[in-house]
Amino acid sequence: MLPHPLVLREMLTQWLKEDWGRGDRTTHALFPDSAPLGKAVWFAKRSGVIAGLPIAQQVFTLVNPQAQFTALVPEGGACARHQPIATIETDMASLLMAERVALNITMRLSGISTVTAEYVQKIKHTKIQLLDTRKLTPGLRLLEKYATQVGGAVNHRYGLDEWAMIKDNHISACGGIGPAVNRLRQHLPCLTPIQVEVENLAQVQAVIPLAVAGILLDNMSIAEMAEAIALIRTHSPHTKIEASGGITLDNISDIAQLDLDYISTSAMITRSSWLDISMEIQPLAH
Numbered sequence: 001m002l003p004h005p006l007v008l009r010e011m012l013t014q015w016l017k018e019d020w021g022r023g024d025r026t027t028h029a030l031f032p033d034s035a036p037l038g039k040a041v042w043f044a045k046r047s048g049v050i051a052g053l054p055i056a057q058q059v060f061t062l063v064n065p066q067a068q069f070t071a072l073v074p075e076g077g078a079c080a081r082h083q084p085i086a087t088i089e090t091d092m093a094s095l096l097m098a099e100r101v102a103l104n105i106t107m108r109l110s111g112i113s114t115v116t117a118e119y120v121q122k123i124k125h126t127k128i129q130l131l132d133t134r135k136l137t138p139g140l141r142l143l144e145k146y147a148t149q150v151g152g153a154v155n156h157r158y159g160l161d162e163w164a165m166i167k168d169n170h171i172s173a174c175g176g177i178g179p180a181v182n183r184l185r186q187h188l189p190c191l192t193p194i195q196v197e198v199e200n201l202a203q204v205q206a207v208i209p210l211a212v213a214g215i216l217l218d219n220m221s222i223a224e225m226a227e228a229i230a231l232i233r234t235h236s237p238h239t240k241i242e243a244s245g246g247i248t249l250d251n252i253s254d255i256a257q258l259d260l261d262y263i264s265t266s267a268m269i270t271r272s273s274w275l276d277i278s279m280e281i282q283p284l285a286h
Contacts, residue, residue, distance in 0.1 A: 001149065002054060003142045011142075012059050015101050027096045035093035037284040042086040042103075044079045044110075045276035049117045051075060051150040052109035053086055055143065059102040064094035076113065076150045085277065095281050103277055108140070109147035110275035116151025116268040118249060123256040128263055131156040131242065135266035148268050156264055163193040163213070177206045195242075204228045208235045216264075219245030222254060229259050 002008065027035075044050070050073045057069035067090035073079050088095060120130050132148040133156055145155050157163065166180045174180035177196060184194055195214035196207045201224060207215055208231060215232055217225050225243055232239055240261045247255065247265035255263060 002146060005058075007142070008055065008058060009062065011139075012055070012062055012101070015105075016059070016062065016098070019101050020097065024093075024097050027093050031093050035091040037089070038092040038095050038281045039284050040088040040095050040099075040279050040281040041084050042088075042106075043278050043280065044081065044083050044085050045278060046081050048079060048110055048114035048275040049151055050077055050079050050085055050106075050110050050275075051113035051147045052106035052143075055109070056086070056102040056106045059105070060088055060090060060094065060098045063098040064090045066090065067094060067098075076152075089284065092281070092283070095279075099279055103279060105143065107274040107277050109143060109150070110277070111272040112144060112147035112269055113151035114275055115272040116148045116153050119252060119265065119268060120152035122249065122252045123263065126256045128256050128260050129154045130268075131262050131264035132268055133244070133264055133266040134159070135270055137269075144269050151268065153268060154262075163195065164188055165216075166194065166196045168197060168199065168218075171203075177203060178210065181207075181210045181212060195240075197244075198228070200224070201228060201231075204231055208232060208239075211236060212239065214240040214242060216242045216244055222258070225255070225258055225260075233259060 003011070053071045053073070053075055060067040060069050067088060070087045071085070072087065073083070073085045079085050116130070123130060130153040132145060132153050136144050141158065145158060149155060157165065164184050166177070166184070170180050171177055174183060181194060181196065188194070193213035195216055196212050197216040197218050198204050198207055199218050199220065204215070217228055220228065229241055232241055242262040242264055243255055243258070243260050244264040247263060247267060252263060
């Protein structure tokens with residue numbers, strides 16, 4: 001789901017202002033009066049999963065409301081190397097001034113969606129859902145989480161203001177899992193779900209009687225997770241179980257053989273590289 005148009009417009013406007021500074025010296029010098037019409041074609045320099053074209057379209061129409069942006073690949077669709085993925089028709093100045101911001105966003109988001117799709121492919125034969133995390137680039141949270149959705153993942157918390165999640169430092173600060181959960185329940189709004197992160201079987205045994213909504217198994221071995229899952233399914237069958245920590249393309253298939261509800265990883269964002277896209281322009285007749 002894309003951010004609301006008002007939110008997105010504010011973000012894109014700020015990024016264009018950041019790039020332009022006091023003005024595009026090159027473009028304004030080349031076209032001091034009126035710029036001729038031009039057409040641009042975007043090409044992917046390697047194969048991947050495309051994300052961000054609707055956002056790129058809004059960049060160009062912010063610069064010139066009459067710009068015509070045509071996606072040649074559906075959002076979330078696969079592209080091959082050198083495949084055209086979009087065309088833009090507008091005046092040459094608008095093409096040049098919107099180019100970098102539009103490309104940067106699309107390359108970043110397409111890189112994320114490409115890696116996400118690789119992880120999803122590894123577990124598509126199971127009931128397990130792949131979740132992202134809060135390891136995000138400040139200022140890009142909404143768009144990076146959008147890109148993981150495009151790649152086939154499900155969003156975990158957008159921020160700290162969603163459900164309550166007790167992590168290792170919360171447990172240390174409160175003196176244990178029980179005190180942390182009990183304190184939360186005294187202050188949370190009614191029906192707010194609680195998820196607890198655990199690191200060993202002792203913590204699993206401590207959290208099961210508390211009947212929390214979710215238990216996250218963090219950085220545990222497959223053998224430990226299997227034992228933890230058996231305990232949780234037996235004594236708290238309605239609790240959702242998530243595995244996280246050290247999830248890679250090499251081990252996610254093995255982890256997905258366990259009776260989990262979710263696997264979460266930051267790798268879709270932290271280990272993704274940009275999907276390189278180039279723009280070529282040509283003049284059009286007036």
